[in-house]
Amino acid sequence: xxxxxxxxxxxxxxxxxxxxxxxxxxxxxxxxxxxxxxxxxxxxxxxxxxxxxxxxxxxxxxxxxxxxxxxxxxxxxxxxxxxxxxxxxxxxxxxxxxxxxxxxxxxxxxxxxxxxxxxxxxxxxxxxxxxxxxxxxxxxxxxxxxxxxxxxxxxxxxxxxxxxxxxxxxxxxxxxxxxxxxxxxxxxxxxxxxxxxxxxxxxxxxxxxxxxxxxxxxxxxxxxxxxxxxxxxxxxxxxxxxxxxxxxxxxxxxxxxxxxxxxxxxxxxxxxxxxxxxxxxxxxxx
Numbered sequence: 001x002x003x004x005x006x007x008x009x010x011x012x013x014x015x016x017x018x019x020x021x022x023x024x025x026x027x028x029x030x031x032x033x034x035x036x037x038x039x040x041x042x043x044x045x046x047x048x049x050x051x052x053x054x055x056x057x058x059x060x061x062x063x064x065x066x067x068x069x070x071x072x073x074x075x076x077x078x079x080x081x082x083x084x085x086x087x088x089x090x091x092x093x094x095x096x097x098x099x100x101x102x103x104x105x106x107x108x109x110x111x112x113x114x115x116x117x118x119x120x121x122x123x124x125x126x127x128x129x130x131x132x133x134x135x136x137x138x139x140x141x142x143x144x145x146x147x148x149x150x151x152x153x154x155x156x157x158x159x160x161x162x163x164x165x166x167x168x169x170x171x172x173x174x175x176x177x178x179x180x181x182x183x184x185x186x187x188x189x190x191x192x193x194x195x196x197x198x199x200x201x202x203x204x205x206x207x208x209x210x211x212x213x214x215x216x217x218x219x220x221x222x223x224x225x226x227x228x229x230x231x232x233x234x235x236x237x238x239x240x241x242x243x244x245x246x247x248x249x250x251x252x253x254x255x256x257x258x259x260x261x262x263x264x265x266x267x268x269x270x271x272x273x274x275x276x277x278x279x280x281x282x283x284x285x286x
Contacts, residue, residue: 001079001082001083001086001087001088001089001090002088002089002090003079003089003090003092004089004090004091004092005091005092005093005094005097006093006097007093007097007098007138010052010089010091010093010138010139011137011138011139011140013089014050014052014138014139014140014141015140017049017050018140022048022049022050023047023048023049023050023142023143024048024049024050024051024052024139024140024141024142024143025043025044025045025047025048025050025051025052025141025142025143025144025145026044026051026052026053026054026135026136026139026141026143026144026145026168027040027041027044027051027052027053027054027144027145028053028054028056028131028132028135028144028146029053029054029055029056029078030055030056030057030058030071030186031055031056031057031072031073031074031075031078031186032071032072032073032074032078032186032189033074033077033078033081033082033186034176034184034185034186034188035176035184036147036149036175036176036183036184036185037053037147038081038085039147039173039174039176040145040146040147040173041053041082041085041087041145042085043145043171043173044143044145045085045086045087047143047171048142048143050088050089051085051086051087051088051089052087052088052089052090052091052139052141053082053087053089053090053091054090054091054092054093054135054139055075055078055090055091055092056091056092056093056098056131056135057071057073058098058127058128058131059095059099059127060099060123060126060127060130060131061123061124061125061126061127061128061131062124062127063121063122063123063124066121067187067190071186072186072187072189075092078090091135091138091139098131098134105130106126106130107126107129107130107133107160107164108125108126108129108130109125109129109156109159109160109163112125112152112155112156112159112249112250113125113126113129113156115152115245115250115251116151116152116241116243116245116250116263116265117152117153117265117274118152119241120240120241120265120272125152125153125156128153128156128157129156129157129160132157132160133160133164133166136166136168141168142168142169143168143169143170143171144157144168144169144170144171145171145172145173146170146171146172146173147172147173147175147176148172148173148174148175148276148278149175149183149184149185149274149275149276150274151247151261151263151276151278152250152263154170154172155247155248155249155250157170158170158248159248175275175276177203180200180203181200181203181204181207182196182199182200182202182203183202183203183273183274183275185273185274187271187272187273188271188273190269190270190271191268191269191271192269195268195269195271198234198236198237198268199237199268199271199273201230201231201233201234201237201266202231202264202266202273202274202275203275204230205227205228205230205231205242205264206227206262206264206275206276206277208226208227208229208230209223209224209226209227209262209277210277212226213256213279218255218256218257218282219254219255220244220252220253220254220255220256220260221254223244223256223262224242224243224244227242227262227264228242231264231266236268236269237266237267237268238266238267239264239265239266240265240266240267240272241263241264241265242262242263242264243262243263243264244256244260244261244262244263245260245261245263246260246261247259247260247261247278256279256282257281257282258281258282259278259279259280259281260278260279261276261277261278261279262276262277262278262279263275263276264276
């Protein structure tokens with residue numbers, strides 16, 4: 001495994017791999033890796049000849065009062081995990097390498113970036129799409145792997161790739177959960193023991209809605225009301241949003257028969273956590 005810090009060197013290595021007819025799989029991360037990230041690396045290894053994982057805590061996707069400075073950074077442990085998974089290259093650029101002095105260009109997916117997490121975190125997705133576009137230009141992957149936990153991000157990146165004719169396939173892999181249902185997240189490290197127990201309420205709200213859907217409930221308003229009722233059982237957990245939307249447009253849907261994304265975000269202490277569930281469209285008998 002090789003650690004690369006130069007954009008030019010990373011681009012040259014990717015070009016060489018393509019010249020040799022190799023398929024490049026790319027897993028962009030901010031580090032503090034957990035089993036969810038590793039599932040993406042394994043998916044890339046299964047489908048590609050060369051696996052590149054980036055570790056870059058991107059400052060442009062953090063708001064002024066967010067956790068950029070304290071975001072967990074565990075580079076040596078991350079590299080040990082990636083080496084075990086036979087990652088070929090770890091791209092670990094500095095902020096100055098990714099955003100040279102005078103850089104003034106942004107990539108923004110308008111119309112989507114203001115929804116769900118984008119409503120709560122203005123400018124967040126502009127930072128995400130800008131850095132992902134830059135990483136795609138440097139690494140030139142054939143396939144790029146993202147987690148379903150960040151469902152709004154996945155929809156926005158798919159839209160960016162389509163709109164800008166980027167020659168990369170976006171692969172979205174399932175959420176990886178702890179034994180008690182909590183979606184794995186680097187931010188879980190912020191939680192103390194009591195908050196860790198409280199955080200499972202996000203998944204429990206989704207499970208209540210799943211149970212109702214299994215019984216035939218399709219109305220979004222009824223499902224959302226039931227999910228909020230569960231969240232309210234933990235008075236210290238502050239709900240940010242609980243919405244049922246179209247998975248591609250992120251617009252609210254009134255019922256789930258044609259498929260939907262149920263997305264929830266809440267603050268547990270000062271830590272903002274997200275979770276979601278994809279609902280497949282229902283088949284109707286002829």
